[in-house]
Amino acid sequence: MTTTEQTTANGSISTEGSISTTNWDQDTKLIPRLQLVDEDQKFTQVLPDYMNQWGLGEAGFKYNVVAVFGSQSTGKSTLLNGLFGTSFDVMDETQRSQTTKGIWISRGRGMHVLVMDVEGTDGRERGEDQDFERKSALFSMATSEVIILNLWEHQVGLYQGANMGLLKTVFEVNLQLFQHTQTSKEKTLLLIVIRDHVGSTPLENLAKTLQNDLEKIWAGLSKPEGLENCKIHDYFDFMYTGLPHKILLPEKFNEEVANLRQRFNDPQNANFVFRPEYHKRIPADGYHIYASGIWDKILTNKDLDLPTQQELLAQYRCDEIAQAAFDIFATHLQAFKQPILEKGQTLADLGAQMQTIRKEAMDSFDKNASRYHQGVYQKKRQDMLTKLNTQLNVYFVGQLKNLHKKAITLFDTTLKQELKKASYNFSEVVATSLNQATDVFLTGAKEMVLDDTDWSYTHELAILEEEFDQVSTKARADEFKKMSKALTKQVENELSEPVTIALNDPQPNTWHKIIEAYKTTVENGQATLSKKAKSFNSTEEELEESLLGLKREAWLVLRKKVDEELADTMLLLKLRSQFEEKFRYDDHGLPRVWKPEDDIDTYFKHARDDTLKLIPLFAKIDLKEDEGFEIESNEDFDFKQSLTILSEAKQIDITNRFKRESDAFYLEAKRSVVATTAKIPMWLGGVILALGWNEFMAVIRSPIYLILFILLIAGGYVVYVLNLWGPIERVLTVVAGEVTRIAKERVIEGVDMIRDQQQQQRQQMVSKVGSSSRDEVEMDSLRKDKDE
Numbered sequence: 001m002t003t004t005e006q007t008t009a010n011g012s013i014s015t016e017g018s019i020s021t022t023n024w025d026q027d028t029k030l031i032p033r034l035q036l037v038d039e040d041q042k043f044t045q046v047l048p049d050y051m052n053q054w055g056l057g058e059a060g061f062k063y064n065v066v067a068v069f070g071s072q073s074t075g076k077s078t079l080l081n082g083l084f085g086t087s088f089d090v091m092d093e094t095q096r097s098q099t100t101k102g103i104w105i106s107r108g109r110g111m112h113v114l115v116m117d118v119e120g121t122d123g124r125e126r127g128e129d130q131d132f133e134r135k136s137a138l139f140s141m142a143t144s145e146v147i148i149l150n151l152w153e154h155q156v157g158l159y160q161g162a163n164m165g166l167l168k169t170v171f172e173v174n175l176q177l178f179q180h181t182q183t184s185k186e187k188t189l190l191l192i193v194i195r196d197h198v199g200s201t202p203l204e205n206l207a208k209t210l211q212n213d214l215e216k217i218w219a220g221l222s223k224p225e226g227l228e229n230c231k232i233h234d235y236f237d238f239m240y241t242g243l244p245h246k247i248l249l250p251e252k253f254n255e256e257v258a259n260l261r262q263r264f265n266d267p268q269n270a271n272f273v274f275r276p277e278y279h280k281r282i283p284a285d286g287y288h289i290y291a292s293g294i295w296d297k298i299l300t301n302k303d304l305d306l307p308t309q310q311e312l313l314a315q316y317r318c319d320e321i322a323q324a325a326f327d328i329f330a331t332h333l334q335a336f337k338q339p340i341l342e343k344g345q346t347l348a349d350l351g352a353q354m355q356t357i358r359k360e361a362m363d364s365f366d367k368n369a370s371r372y373h374q375g376v377y378q379k380k381r382q383d384m385l386t387k388l389n390t391q392l393n394v395y396f397v398g399q400l401k402n403l404h405k406k407a408i409t410l411f412d413t414t415l416k417q418e419l420k421k422a423s424y425n426f427s428e429v430v431a432t433s434l435n436q437a438t439d440v441f442l443t444g445a446k447e448m449v450l451d452d453t454d455w456s457y458t459h460e461l462a463i464l465e466e467e468f469d470q471v472s473t474k475a476r477a478d479e480f481k482k483m484s485k486a487l488t489k490q491v492e493n494e495l496s497e498p499v500t501i502a503l504n505d506p507q508p509n510t511w512h513k514i515i516e517a518y519k520t521t522v523e524n525g526q527a528t529l530s531k532k533a534k535s536f537n538s539t540e541e542e543l544e545e546s547l548l549g550l551k552r553e554a555w556l557v558l559r560k561k562v563d564e565e566l567a568d569t570m571l572l573l574k575l576r577s578q579f580e581e582k583f584r585y586d587d588h589g590l591p592r593v594w595k596p597e598d599d600i601d602t603y604f605k606h607a608r609d610d611t612l613k614l615i616p617l618f619a620k621i622d623l624k625e626d627e628g629f630e631i632e633s634n635e636d637f638d639f640k641q642s643l644t645i646l647s648e649a650k651q652i653d654i655t656n657r658f659k660r661e662s663d664a665f666y667l668e669a670k671r672s673v674v675a676t677t678a679k680i681p682m683w684l685g686g687v688i689l690a691l692g693w694n695e696f697m698a699v700i701r702s703p704i705y706l707i708l709f710i711l712l713i714a715g716g717y718v719v720y721v722l723n724l725w726g727p728i729e730r731v732l733t734v735v736a737g738e739v740t741r742i743a744k745e746r747v748i749e750g751v752d753m754i755r756d757q758q759q760q761q762r763q764q765m766v767s768k769v770g771s772s773s774r775d776e777v778e779m780d781s782l783r784k785d786k787d788e
């Protein structure tokens, strides 16, 4: 036999019948019973343990509850034991005193049914105190889906009898339970069992009589406000059954009891009693809370209505279940690699992991909590989800931050790497690196955004994009700087030679030539810049700014070169060479040999004046042939000022220094005239020839002298031609030095030898004369030494 549990579309649970975990015949062990409420009206603390012992702890909705009501000693316990295989106490025939005190509970054999044996309602033992009867009725109605009403046949029709009082109580408490519920009232099944049914009056007739009496009782009840017109069938369904006399017809009795059991145990039975609509929808794991809560309310005489109780139970249980689920969740969360996140690393599958542990927790919550009041469950579910999301959000934020860092680093490194390559297009490299880094961030971020959250990475993405922008702007600036540097170098190379040439050959149009060279160079540079600027995605304004920058930069390079060329020493060199050109060389470029008749003073004056005229030419960049040429100035660059090369003071200084230098040339020229004038006169040659005529003839006539003379002349010629005079001179010097050294050594050796001989002679003399005259001899000897 099976029972199915289904969650319907609106979330409510429907159950079909009870469930047998074991077969009736196999469930032979004594099923423990429990006094739920004792004589002192105290509710038991151990119900959860018993629920587990009975195997109902995890039954969910797959269990049913039945309670029995009736007068004392009407065979209620006997009936329950027969129907459900329980072991409730049965009265000893001989005593005839009340056996069942309070409320007992047990599980039905072979079925998931909680069976409650409620103390009889005669009040004989408790006197006329109807208090417990009302309380137990209220409790049974609130917790059970089927109430068995136990009546003797002979009591039927006795409208004023004790049973009728009991029924009145049942109806009243039922109305109390649902007083706040105008709609969807839960129904309870009243199964009226007529005991010792002899059969003379058919069951139908007895049922009719009883039904009439019940209607009458119902009509006589004072209904709560709003429920004045409610009908008995709004709250109750009725079933009637009769049982033969147990003592007189025991076999028949047992047979009928077995038949009746089928109505509790077999969902296929036409008169199956545990129909889903009677189910109280209290999940088994919350039954003890619910039941004890109801009893507590009853004892304290507080307003008791079932829907509120069910909501309260749902809240309590949902909190408990949520806490249990959260504890498991927290354990998983602890195992999370938070240190990795703290170290700035990212977890590849963080999103999936978060999803898994959240799902696990939510599934665990849903499994148990979804059986409770739907409104409460949904609210608690939302709370739970929010709580879990808040916990996980820490990881989301941490990972997002790390992804941010990762993306920025990736962008930076990729960009740098790509820019190191031999050729690249800057804007393309930036775009590729940007896509790559953004992709890393977005993939990681998207993977982490869980359903049912308002998590967003847009803010972080916006910040990231800003940072990307900063990095690429910096890279662009660096690249631009690099390019500008290369261009400056190019400009420097291109300008260097023309400037040097132009300044070394100063002409009136020197500056024009230099400006022309500058213009050509700048044009070339600007063409390169314009071409490269495209790859930087530069705007028109940026490009214009860069072109102007290049112009200024190139001008500064030019100025630097000019400054180098016209630095004091260089300038003096240039002036001197110009002066020499004019003073020491003639119009054909041949060196002048000054003669006494030459007008050195005039030459000198002209040359010096012409040279001095160059100083004002060098002093300022002249733009008269380049009218309109100008470079826009700014706070760091003043074009007008940059045209001045030499200040007034500098010009005077250079003029003076040059004058001093040129004076030296003048003196030198004068001296060279004197030297030419001081030559050996011609007549002296005649004298030498006359005096040396005999020696000349001797040489001519002697073949040996002649050969020696010729050899001497030839040797002299070879030495002259091969320029060997230097080495020969060195050799002669070395030889002479060596000869001198050897001679000196020989002289020193000779002197030392003489000194040694004299020393020996003195010693011999001393030994002869004796020690008294030793000093004298010594002095004498010293004197001799000195003389020597």
Ligand SMILES: Nc1nc2c(ncn2[C@@H]2O[C@H](COP(=O)(O)OP(=O)(O)OP(=O)(O)O)[C@@H](O)[C@H]2O)c(=O)[nH]1
Pocket (backbone or CB within 6 Å): 071, 072, 073, 074, 075, 076, 077, 078, 079, 089, 090, 091, 092, 093, 097, 098, 099, 100, 119, 120, 195, 196, 244, 245, 246, 247
């Ligand atoms: N005449 C008759 N006697 C029965 C029947 N069933 C049980 N008895 C007897 O009635 C007596 C009381 O039986 P219980 O089962 O203890 O009755 P009860 O209603 O549980 O009694 P309390 O728990 O004390 O209220 C016992 O002596 C039973 O043998 C029956 O069907 N007919």
